[in-house]
């Protein structure tokens with residue numbers, strides 16, 4: 001029954017009938033300006049620590065959950081924790097990726113501090129590292145002190161321009177060798193191995209092998225109930241939901257918005273693996289993957305909590321360096337996740353990248369390339385913003 005209704009909708013008639021009113025306004029299919037207001041530069045007179053946080057909250061982070069909490073009670077200090085309500089236990093059972101997002105947040109905060117002539121003294125996990133599961137302890141404490149001699153970071157200029165871009169890239173325009181070197185240099189402050197496949201013809205077999213693993217891992221994620229339902233819970237479909245939450249996975253595609261509005265997209269139920277909706281997403285990802293001209297990765301030897309934070313710090317720098325040279329980027333973490341159903345691709349990607357587990361951990365795998373000529377700029381992803389997230 002549900003399938004027949006869906007096909008009729010995909011055919012067009014019923015959708016048009018159901019959404020004729022809201023369609024006229026059109027705004028249901030756009031990200032509302034308030035949801036992305038955080039990407040405007042903060043007012044110059046914003047209190048120093050809040051000015052730093054206003055930049056840090058633009059960090060890339062898994063499913064855009066923005067799980068960061070800041071304690072500002074001690075003057076000159078920022079203590080950072082994670083919101084236990086905003087973790088992703090199905091796709092990220094050990095919180096490795098959440099800590100990478102925390103690292104990205106921290107890196108932007110430290111860059112912003114330098115920008116304001118502040119020396120930042122950083123203590124990672126000041127009360128001890130979490131064990132297998134994340135706990136309520138702080139992931140970082142930052143003490144600030146004015147120091148006009150602190151060097152500014154040229155990557156700071158990209159903070160408001162950085163994006164994750166999930167669209168297809170130009171298959172014929174991989175990053176140049178020089179661009180690859182710029183990305184590598186951005187990650188150099190951290191003890192991680194940076195790799196890139198796609199800049200030279202000799203990379204072709206490895207590039208193809210990465211594509212195969214990425215596709216299989218994506219298929220597994222979409223057809224495994226726990227990770228799929230975790231994503232379904234944080235879908236924000238249409239302008240009103242996007243504006244209400246300002247986090248999660250943003251969907252503005254008219255058909256899905258229409259289905260959600262008319263109650264025909266039931267997000268409480270695991271979609272059948274052979275459903276049209278799931279197959280459509282797999283096909284779409286396959287096409288984007290086939291056109292991907294290059295992948296980059298970051299590998300740590302070991303997998304300590306501090307290394308996971310460093311991997312996030314390194315990734316945001318690579319993302320910013322990409323933005324500076326006009327490269328789009330898109331993490332593809334499915335094969336790096338630790339839930340049992342994806343163990344095959346996990347092993348395969350580690351072997352392929354010369355990083356056998358458990359000695360090594362591939363912390364990041366991301367698509368990288370140029371958008372096809374004439375493609376419009378990618379709008380930013382929603383953020384809750386300074387006041388909503390950290391109080392007025």
Ligand SMILES: Cc1cc2nc3c(=O)[nH]c(=O)nc-3n(C[C@H](O)[C@H](O)[C@H](O)COP(=O)(O)O)c2cc1C
Pocket residue numbers: 058059060061062063064097098100101104162163164165166248312330331332333334380381
């Ligand atoms: C550790 C980490 C893992 C991520 N994994 C994925 C992923 O597998 N697929 C994806 O589409 N985006 C992934 N992202 C990107 C986030 O979804 C993105 O940063 C977030 O939605 C906010 O968007 P923005 O980066 O454009 O600000 C990841 C980001 C981080 C930091």
